[in-house]
Amino acid sequence: MTNCFVQLESERAALQTRCDSAKTQAERNRLGQFATPPMLAREIMHVARGLLPIRAKVRFLDPAFGTGAFFSALLREFASARINAAMGFEIDRHYADATGRLWRGNRLDLRIGDFTKAAPPESDADRFNLIVCNPPYVRHHHLSAQEKSRLRKLTRELSGASLSGLAGLYCYFLLLADTWLSDGGVGVWLIPSEFMDVNYGGPLKEYLVSRVTLLKVHRFASEDVQFADALVSSSVICFRKSLPSTEHSVQFTIGGSLNEPNLLKMVPISQLRSDLKWNGRGREKPSDSNVRLFDLFDIKRGLATGDNKFFILTREQIRENHLPMDLFRPILPSPRYLPVDEIQADVTGNPILERQLFLLDCRLPEDEVRREYPDLWKYLATGKNDVAKGYLCASRSPWYAQENRPAPLFLCTYMGRTNGKNGAAFRFILNHSKATAANVYLLLYPKAAVTEALSKRSNLARKVWDWLKAMSPDVILSEGRVYGGGLHKVEPRELGNVPADGMASLLDLRVTKKPMQLEFFANRPHDSSVLLT
Numbered sequence: 001m002t003n004c005f006v007q008l009e010s011e012r013a014a015l016q017t018r019c020d021s022a023k024t025q026a027e028r029n030r031l032g033q034f035a036t037p038p039m040l041a042r043e044i045m046h047v048a049r050g051l052l053p054i055r056a057k058v059r060f061l062d063p064a065f066g067t068g069a070f071f072s073a074l075l076r077e078f079a080s081a082r083i084n085a086a087m088g089f090e091i092d093r094h095y096a097d098a099t100g101r102l103w104r105g106n107r108l109d110l111r112i113g114d115f116t117k118a119a120p121p122e123s124d125a126d127r128f129n130l131i132v133c134n135p136p137y138v139r140h141h142h143l144s145a146q147e148k149s150r151l152r153k154l155t156r157e158l159s160g161a162s163l164s165g166l167a168g169l170y171c172y173f174l175l176l177a178d179t180w181l182s183d184g185g186v187g188v189w190l191i192p193s194e195f196m197d198v199n200y201g202g203p204l205k206e207y208l209v210s211r212v213t214l215l216k217v218h219r220f221a222s223e224d225v226q227f228a229d230a231l232v233s234s235s236v237i238c239f240r241k242s243l244p245s246t247e248h249s250v251q252f253t254i255g256g257s258l259n260e261p262n263l264l265k266m267v268p269i270s271q272l273r274s275d276l277k278w279n280g281r282g283r284e285k286p287s288d289s290n291v292r293l294f295d296l297f298d299i300k301r302g303l304a305t306g307d308n309k310f311f312i313l314t315r316e317q318i319r320e321n322h323l324p325m326d327l328f329r330p331i332l333p334s335p336r337y338l339p340v341d342e343i344q345a346d347v348t349g350n351p352i353l354e355r356q357l358f359l360l361d362c363r364l365p366e367d368e369v370r371r372e373y374p375d376l377w378k379y380l381a382t383g384k385n386d387v388a389k390g391y392l393c394a395s396r397s398p399w400y401a402q403e404n405r406p407a408p409l410f411l412c413t414y415m416g417r418t419n420g421k422n423g424a425a426f427r428f429i430l431n432h433s434k435a436t437a438a439n440v441y442l443l444l445y446p447k448a449a450v451t452e453a454l455s456k457r458s459n460l461a462r463k464v465w466d467w468l469k470a471m472s473p474d475v476i477l478s479e480g481r482v483y484g485g486g487l488h489k490v491e492p493r494e495l496g497n498v499p500a501d502g503m504a505s506l507l508d509l510r511v512t513k514k515p516m517q518l519e520f521f522a523n524r525p526h527d528s529s530v531l532l533t
Helices: 003-021 025-031 038-051 069-077 093-102 145-159 169-180 199-211 269-274 315-320 366-372 374-381 448-456 460-470 473-477 492-496 501-506
Strands: 058-062 083-090 108-112 128-133 181-192 213-219 234-240 249-256 261-268 297-301 312-314 328-331 357-360 410-413 415-417 428-431 441-446 481-483 487-489 509-513 519-524 527-532
Touching (some): 038 069, 038 181, 038 234, 069 083, 069 128, 083 093, 093 108, 128 169, 169 181, 199 269, 249 269, 428 460, 448 460, 448 509, 460 501
Parallel strands (some): 058 083, 058 128, 083 108, 128 181, 213 249
Antiparallel strands (some): 181 234, 213 234, 297 441, 312 357, 481 487, 519 527
16 A cells, blocks of 8 residues: 555545535435445455455456545555556546546546446456446436336346346346456445345345355444445445355355454355345244234235325314315324324224324215315315326326225334334334324234134233234344334235244134135134135
8 A cells, every 4th residue: 555545545535525515415316326435445345355366467347436436445455566457437427527537547447428338348358357336326216117128128138137127226237247247256246235135136136146156245234324325224245256066155244344243154055045035134934834924914004195294184184174074084193103002092983192183085076076075175176286196196086085994903113223112123003993004004904713813802902912012023124124224114025924823822723724725714712723825
């Protein structure tokens, strides 16, 4: 390391700050521009150096160059004589022009353009034996339908992987870079951890365990956010472009820093191939449990109104607008405004809460509303130019109709943090009222046998609620997913996959398996049976 390179890194960091400050957060979000912290870039390059043969000449590529955090680390970690070539792609001229001037004279081939549209080298000799990248963190909904179609087709042609439309841009970057990496070359990627926990990450995981030799996976702790301006849980993936042996094991580290993790274990590649999630928790396999929550409950997301401020009103707002109360139904406030986990009800079924809210739930055709409820018609007219044209409302008829979500007996919060109340990421709520809930909750509707069991034992609902609350947080966390800052999220299917043999026993449900059939029936007041496929 020379003073020259130290000075260049100082200038690069200052350039990064200037370039970032000249753009709004929205502009940077659109292109997924979140700079790699200098210390992390240096740690990653140190790991990369250890994965290459000691005397190997380096051909380096960064497909999302930015201002060159990884190139700066490369110059400090590798002797100049070892660097044969260095190339970078940067799509944003705002960064690229100044960056090109900064690194002029350092044998860098910086190309201004979209890496996903560049033609890969035709011969292995022209490819790169070290690709290090922090690809653009652009979520799928920021990609146009046309761009998604192009990327999916190109990725399928070049890598054979068929990505879901839910995949973020970073998934395409990693897979497309395969044609730029030489045989035996090393890839090191700083990417969101979410691909390890979700279905759309399947093709990427398949590539990592079958097409290359996965060497190291490091998952930063979810509360240890690596980017000050992006709430994302990060990971570092290291692999060599060669087929893995059947006995290969992957170094899996969790928490701490890349070089000093809190946990280190060797995971057989065969295990990673079979695990649905790479979360390092070692959850039970499905065969370990006869009953899952989805066998006992229909689990649905709460309703999506299309515009909460327009459709969810207080009693005072309803009165001020002279709206008909009979076309409203109670709805629970969001979890942050719900101080209790057991909802009591008044004689009309409304929840006894300081913050009482009501959902406009009208399915009458517009002509009838205009004729019978003129004040409601006047109120709806205020949303004609914006609310009615929103994605959800525009797909409904009439546009102000709401989804059918009856009041649930049990609810679970959709997301939460492990450092929240009682240290649990998710809250289970017992609802005695007629209030429905919005999509910040998951709604648990008991299936037939469970409903029958609950009807026969007055105290059973509370015991079921106590069982749900007593579940180890790790059981749900292993099924859900985690984002930066320790934010956990669980979808209906993920919650439904939680083992529930204990609840089946509590409900006196006897389990019987029978092919091609799913049926619930009760033989005696306290002896029900469940037939599972």
